[in-house]
Amino acid sequence: MKIINDQKGFTTSILLLILLIPVFLLLVITIDEYSHNVNNTVENLESNQIKSISEDFENEILIVTKESLHNITYDIVTSKRSVTDKDTIRRYIQNRINEKEIHYNNNFLIDCEIKDLKSSDNPFKIELYYLLVVSTKDNKIKNSKNEQKLVEITDKRFPVYDPLPTLKTGATLNGNYLEYGNQLSGHININNPDAYLNTIQSIIIKECPLSDYSQHGNSNETILSCLNNHYYHNSHDGMCIFCRLENKTNCNHFGFETFIIPTKLSDDAPASIDHVLLNDINNQYPGNLVSIDNNTFLYLDNGHKSKYGL
């Protein structure tokens, strides 16, 4: 039997066409479904990644800040030139951050603006203000954060140098120690400046671990270990790190102070506290001899004597 006698192929073509339509529809539905799912997963993945990248980068910001302070203070104590203002420090950190942004992650855009640096209630920490924006290249997903963080300046990996002694006296750094020669006694303008001839001082800022400063006087070993480590102490009269960087003479922030150990024995001499010796001529004052052992002694006024229990 002849099934197809349509010599023009008319009926067959139409039938084939009708048959093709549902197949085509099915194909479209499947593809659409698939691509939709893929898109969803990609977006989820990216927003998770953005969160973790901005967290990681925040750590990077803290490290860059610590490293910058280390570099800046090292430059100051070696070049003996002060930083003119805090904004110079901010810009320095900003530049370092900008370098990090470019190479940090190729798939995302990172933009961090360092807004401000401030002294905090704890002189061994500074306040850092920044705005961090992490986004996908097409800017579809974005995570922005306005943050205020405390950054410690006593991280042992990035020691911060106290710039004030160099800036005030021009003394030269040798390793971690500042060798004053006759430069500190030259700066002192009250009686008996030679008590500090050839004094040596470590200028890395390390916080004294004693909880009550009056415990310094509990035993000779305790005060000696503080003097040997050249620890710094909280102080109202001492200057904060930023004012030291800018070579100011007074500072309204919470600051710190350290002992400068004299070399010559006498009954009284200028007080062995850095903010006294490095201060202006009219604000230096003397102290009485405090003997610690045969080789070590300090000159302290009554205020500092009672503060440290000596």
Add this chain to the structure above:
Amino acid sequence: MNNKGQIIITDILLYLIILLVIFSIVIYATVTLNDNQVTRINNKQLNNLLEDSISALTKTSGTPNNWEELNVNKVDTVGLKSPKNQLLSYDKLIKLKNNPYLLDKYFPTGIDYSLTMYSKSNPNNEVLIAGKSNFNNKKQIQSKSTVVLFDYAFDITSFKKENMTVYCPYNHSEQWICKTINVNDESLSSGKYYIISDSDVKYVISNTYSENITGQTRKTCINNQLEQLMRNQNQTIFLHILTNNNNTYLVYDTDNKEEFLDEVIKPKTYVLNMKIAT
């Protein structure tokens, strides 16, 4: 005889039959495929729910991020990550175990879930944290596991060599590592100080009056020694340890987690497993 007409009729009949068969096949296929698609999306949704909930649990700290310390009605979202590091907070896990219904709101009605945990070294001892212990009459069950480490909220001081020399009051040599801690009556009464190390170490504990107590240990609670050295309400204590390159730590524990002390030296891995079912 109309030869021509017969052919046309037979042909059309045959065409119609073939067309009917093909159309029914297509319709049948579409219907089953649609059905399949529905279950496939459900599967995918289930899987997304599973992935989202386990990643929310292990990668976020919850809100507020100290929710484990608060009353349960102040908890917004539950997350187990410690805010301080990448580990899971043991305290958060225990809070969730005691209030398992906190997780319920993450799962739509009709979906059952279970969150269990076991130590990698002891997989048979599986503990149920939240959800149902078994899924009866459930067609689909999906499961996902992740390996986790715990933070027990110890205050840990590591006795590692630092790149900066510290002059201790006893002028100890380089083999010693000497650190300072501040102890007061309250911290002594509300917690325990331990020295732990991976092998026996010599130690000296001294105060600012140069009074000292010495000993040798691998793991010991030093609260008694500290009490003897307390001369002020706030007393600075020097802890000198002859480490010999051992891993030594001072650990302060405020809620009797002595059983987990060894994990400071050698962290244990746990497996967190989540199952959901419809």
